[in-house]
Amino acid sequence: MGISDKLVAFALGDCRAPEAVRAVARLSLIDWMAVAIAGKSEPVAAVMRAFAGEEGGTGQAGLIGGGRAPMRMAALVNGTVSHALDYDDTHFGHIGHPSVGVIPAALAVAEQDAAGGAALQEAALIGMEASIRFGEWLGRAHYQVGFHQTATAGAVGACVAAGRLLKLKPDQMATALGLVATRASGLKSQFGTSAKPFNAGLSASNGVEAAQMARLGMEARLGALEGPLGFGPTHHGEAVEEAFDGIGEAWRFETVSHKFHACCHGLHAVLEAAAGLDVAPDAIAAVRVETHPRWMSVCNQAAPETGLGAKFSYSTVLAMHFLGHDTARLESYSDGLCGDAHVRALRGRVEVSANEDVGEMQARLAVETRAGEVLHAFHDLDVPMALKDRRAKIAAKAAALLGTTRAQRIETLVETRAAPRELAAELAV
């Protein structure tokens, strides 16, 4: 059985995910909504809304920040806007952002077809799982050569979610996957520009389009994801067959990571380590960080002068943390903060060194107090977090982004499986 056949069966079959997995998917939906709403004033969001306005069309689905558009356009706009802050979830097996590539597709279609909230959540989970599985099947070679998995594998996941919600028949779902094989695209060379979030929008939009056209009777080569001259063979895919082992029973999505700090992912392990230490800023004589060598060229700006620079600076985020600035809040990373005398004094006492023995997802921290005591801490982002802790952190992050009232309202909408239209109404504001 080829992977396309496996994906068709997975896309259309009963969802047998255990409650523990569904609970994580709900947290990703809460997290996605919070990050999406927080991103609605970014410059790229205005460009996307202008594009939707120029095309107009049937108001099938709502846009983040207001307005309606055809579902394919809604997926494009909402995928882009929700990735604008780069603050959404990540799966490191897949090396991609599952939610931004898939949830906008599922939501746009679900709203249109008046599917219920439970059906939406199942389709989003199945689509995100499919994107991770397909991304792992493509393997590291695909990512290393320059493809943006969020966009490419994401489009397959978006197609699965959209096709499920459109209630495609098996042959239509197979056709949709054949179509998405010829449509999926997205390059890592866009990183550092607003075309990076646009790639997430492409993912969602391509998935919706393929499912929609298959329903309308379009043909395509079946098995074009993996077959001769197919997506995998042409896009440096490794065809890692084990990637599909146990699909439908085991859920890779359960190990999705959420970002709890509005800065570069390379800084998160050390901030989690620091959270375990109780020390007053005035008592700190020196801070020593050991990190994996790859991060040294990514996020080790010693004395940045801008808020953007602060997001790539071990010394600055550690100073922020010990001085009580909330590293989950976007507003915390400002040019003014970089000029603050307390921040400047404390970050001057931070030393960062590379250590091959520290994993990419790990960090070691030592804080020496003026009293001569040395406090040690270590964190590994790969160690699974208890669901309770994850829920609390996501609630705190949503509150930091949107305020407590709105964060709680979103949590309630998701936990009660509110209808897609209710979610869209919340996103419109």
Place this chain on the structure above:
Amino acid sequence: MGISDKLVAFALGDCRAPEAVRAVARLSLIDWMAVAIAGKSEPVAAVMRAFAGEEGGTGQAGLIGGGRAPMRMAALVNGTVSHALDYDDTHFGHIGHPSVGVIPAALAVAEQDAAGGAALQEAALIGMEASIRFGEWLGRAHYQVGFHQTATAGAVGACVAAGRLLKLKPDQMATALGLVATRASGLKSQFGTSAKPFNAGLSASNGVEAAQMARLGMEARLGALEGPLGFGPTHHGEAVEEAFDGIGEAWRFETVSHKFHACCHGLHAVLEAAAGLDVAPDAIAAVRVETHPRWMSVCNQAAPETGLGAKFSYSTVLAMHFLGHDTARLESYSDGLCGDAHVRALRGRVEVSANEDVGEMQARLAVETRAGEVLHAFHDLDVPMALKDRRAKIAAKAAALLGTTRAQRIETLVETRAAPRELAAELAV
């Protein structure tokens, strides 16, 4: 200077094409219109119109067969419909179909912006030339591994044409090319399904979208066609630098090929050879064809029973030719024709053999008469055709597809540089 910079300068500079090249471009526009209109009743055309109907939106541009849609959608629909018959032009340097990937983009934008007919024709020519140049830069490796150049290189050409007509500034045009690098897609594995013409629609649509979004202020990585993690490096591009030699002065487009028979391209050389022989069908004792070995598995069905099979059969098309059936007409290739006693008798006297010394674009033909005479003929499709002959053949093809009156009306519209809206009105019928 990188190829993106060269393309920006070429896209926005004065068009210095000599009249001989412009005349060929006009013939391609006439040919494209005839083939596009003839394809409007194909099943894939109905799917595309249904898709456009579902989305609705601003009626910026006309659809082949009627109706209006946003320009990005019009490019998608018209690109697909005009390639539905696979009867449009081909460039063998580029191994792609320049007109179907570029003209629909140019027309959709030109109509919207009320550009004149001369501006439309210049933009289409510049876009098609850009697609050939970029396709040659990608090289054979890109095509061999499985990418459909009509779609990938075509999107770059469509972006150039659309950007020129949208009067993008140089930095916007550079951004548009960066966006199309992350958007372009299309696989050869779709050949044999209606997703093959859809790939042509993707080309036109992706080009329009990139130009439109660049005008709206979207960002992208500049130089993403050729730079690190760019389109060429990720898509098996060979980076053939000579491909851009003399761009703006020399015109690769001039050697574009048109199809004059509504069958597989592998049969065209022998049909052209046969056209030089004057022999009555009853006088034919035997027909011997020598062709390049690659065609033997492509178009050598000995006794097909269907009209589709006839399009891949040396023996059948030669029998048709000598019996006076017009091989340029779509209707000539029918199931009934395959059952005709005269066709069956004559094709039984055709022998086909492979010969390594005959080039891919060549064919050798020997006709032995009952009187014992042997007539020899040879044709090489690579030998340029005089403009006069090409014009006459395209007029005859258009007349075979649409009738003489309509074919002449289209020729007049194009030769008088009619406004884009007039062309769209003709296509709508």
